Each structure stands twice: as structure tokens, then as C-alpha cells.
Amino acid sequence: MSQLNSKKRAQLPKSAFAYVDSRGRKRLPINDESHVRNALARFNQVIFEDEAARERARTRLLNAAKKYGIVPVGFMTGQLQSQMSEAVAGRLVIELGQVGTPGEFERRLRSALRDPSLSVLHWSESAGAYLDGAGRPATLPGDGADRAVTLLERQGRPMTALVHDRAVLANPDLVKTVTAAATLAAENERLRGQVEAQASEARTLPTGHVTFLLTDIEGSTSLLQRLGERYAPLLAEVRAIIRNSVGRLGGREVDARADEFLAVFDRAPAALEAALEIERGVQGRAWPDDVGVRIRIGIHRGRPTLTDAGYVGLAVHTVARICSAGHGGQILLSAAARDGVGRSRPTGVRLRSLGSHRLRGLREPQALFQVEAADLTTHFPPLRKT
Numbered sequence: 001m002s003q004l005n006s007k008k009r010a011q012l013p014k015s016a017f018a019y020v021d022s023r024g025r026k027r028l029p030i031n032d033e034s035h036v037r038n039a040l041a042r043f044n045q046v047i048f049e050d051e052a053a054r055e056r057a058r059t060r061l062l063n064a065a066k067k068y069g070i071v072p073v074g075f076m077t078g079q080l081q082s083q084m085s086e087a088v089a090g091r092l093v094i095e096l097g098q099v100g101t102p103g104e105f106e107r108r109l110r111s112a113l114r115d116p117s118l119s120v121l122h123w124s125e126s127a128g129a130y131l132d133g134a135g136r137p138a139t140l141p142g143d144g145a146d147r148a149v150t151l152l153e154r155q156g157r158p159m160t161a162l163v164h165d166r167a168v169l170a171n172p173d174l175v176k177t178v179t180a181a182a183t184l185a186a187e188n189e190r191l192r193g194q195v196e197a198q199a200s201e202a203r204t205l206p207t208g209h210v211t212f213l214l215t216d217i218e219g220s221t222s223l224l225q226r227l228g229e230r231y232a233p234l235l236a237e238v239r240a241i242i243r244n245s246v247g248r249l250g251g252r253e254v255d256a257r258a259d260e261f262l263a264v265f266d267r268a269p270a271a272l273e274a275a276l277e278i279e280r281g282v283q284g285r286a287w288p289d290d291v292g293v294r295i296r297i298g299i300h301r302g303r304p305t306l307t308d309a310g311y312v313g314l315a316v317h318t319v320a321r322i323c324s325a326g327h328g329g330q331i332l333l334s335a336a337a338r339d340g341v342g343r344s345r346p347t348g349v350r351l352r353s354l355g356s357h358r359l360r361g362l363r364e365p366q367a368l369f370q371v372e373a374a375d376l377t378t379h380f381p382p383l384r385k386t
Contacts, residue, residue, distance in 0.1 A: 268340025294328020
């Protein structure tokens, strides 16, 4: 086959090529018998702009083969295999998006890759290993084994391993597409598991009249700017203090995002005790660069609606507004929370009335009370407008 240099290629008309893209670039020369044979061999290596362009080029190439009396058996076989692979992969993308169980996920992959012995292993952070369907640690096959492994990752971290016959790798395009589909399906399965776990956890939260405790860190943005990468460990330590206090006094964590933490209690006195313990724990800790970490806390009692996603209702919004109205080191209670506490206050703790305040988004003014104790700050600026 004579070589086509750039000058010769430029002199050939567009009709001498099986494919000319939208920018006028000429691909797959078919100007003579040898170039037609070469184009047949290279057809699957060309990236076409769309499927219509691919089909036009295929038709032109087959017509050129017929002109020179070439019977493209290998080409047609390769096209058939490619189409079959694409059909299998396309069907798999749809099917894997509908799987309901890990066992079904494995069965669909076995069918797509024609490997009845394929197994799916899932990575366990706690075990530091891939686990089989029975939860037992599994050993991945080595490079020289008759079994091969395809690893699926999420953000560079292990997620799933497919252990299959090494012959599966003979069709790299199919493996690539199946891997992409399996990765998406495994990620969807992980997210479904998280949602189901959260829903199951939410169903066990207390219902009826409950007491909410909401905390956040005053000036968290300034702390982040000052500490940089050291802010994350500080936030984790603050949350540990809050979680320990909430858990010890019978509360339940509802949500934790950014620097906010929402907990729920069956009893208002327990929420008050947790708030006092949190403030004392934060104030008694030495923080990096001697920064001052100041927590404001709002407490409110109400009757929210419990859904699979957590609590909804006016009580949730109210406790958020109460918390936002306070200052770092200040604990504020609504009248409903004050009534729920009643006389069950720790020794030396009093609730001082701050009067009624209009809080954004709430129709009625809210009577607010400040918690005071000998070891807590008692003097604060006027409540913040929320």
C-alpha cells in the first residue's frame, strides 16, 4: 500500500475517503484496493462525531469494498460483535439501574459478561478488606491466576471488586462500558443503603411532644479563616463534646451539618442538663492558638411530624430561630421549653425572662428565657435580630 503524505491526501477529493467530518478532516482513504483493505481493518479505531456519521462512513466503505471485489468477512464479523457488545452494555446500564438486591446485581453482571462464576465483593472500611456476600474477607486473585479482578472505585477509594474469568478481558470495550455501568449501579446501591439506614434510624426517634436542642458555633467563619486546615479537627472535637452530653442524658442526634447540631429529647429537663454540660465542656477546653470557641444553644418544646427524612414542622423552625437569636455562651429557652422543665432544674440554675421577641418567619412573638448559673457567662448584648 502506497503511503499518503499530506500533499497527496490534500489532492484527493472527498469522495476518496469513507469519512469526512464536519470540519472537513478526511479519514479512511478508499482511493484504491490496498487503502480500502486498510480502512476495513481500522474502521473501529475511528471516533465518529455521531452514529449517523458512522453509518454513512460504513456504507461508503462497503461500497468501495464491493467496487474492488473485496469480501469483508472480518469487517462484518467485527461490526456484529461490536453491535452485540453495545447492545449488551446498553441493556445492562438500564437493568443495573433497576436492581433491588446485591444478589440480583451479581446475577445481572454474570449474564452480561457470560461468566456464571463472577462474584461481587464489597469493600469494608472497618475490616480493611473486600467481603463476599456472606460478609467474610475475600482474597483477590493475583496477576498470574486464571481469574481476573476489575476494581470499582469512588473518589479514589475502594468500593467494589468484580472477580471474573480472565477471558472477559478479551473485549475491552465491553468491559469498559460494563465497568462504568456497574460503578454507577454500585454507587446507587450505596446511596439507597444510606437512605434506607437513615429512614430506619429516623423511625426510632421519639414522637409526640419532644424537646429540641440546637447548637451552633458563633463566628465559625472567622475561626475557619484563622485556623485553616486545623478547623476541621476543632469542629470534630466540639461535636464530640455535644454528642457525649446528648447521649449521656438520653437525647438523640437528629442532624449535624456545618457547625450546627440538632438533638431531640423526650424530656425537657434532660435537654437543659445537656445544654449546661455542653457549655461547660466547651468553655473548659483549651483550643488551638488560644481561640475562643463559643456555642449558642436554643431549646424549644413542640409536637413536630416525624417522617423518614426526620422531623418537619413549626417546632423545628422555632428552635432554629431561638438559637440564632442568641450569642456565644448563651442558652435560650422558649416558654414551652421552660414549662416543660418546670421545677426540675439543677441546683443553682435559674431561668431569667428576656421578654417577648419577634423572630423571623414566626407569626407570634416568642417569650424567651436565659439560663443562668454561677459558672456561666450571664451578661450578653441584646438578642440578635434573626
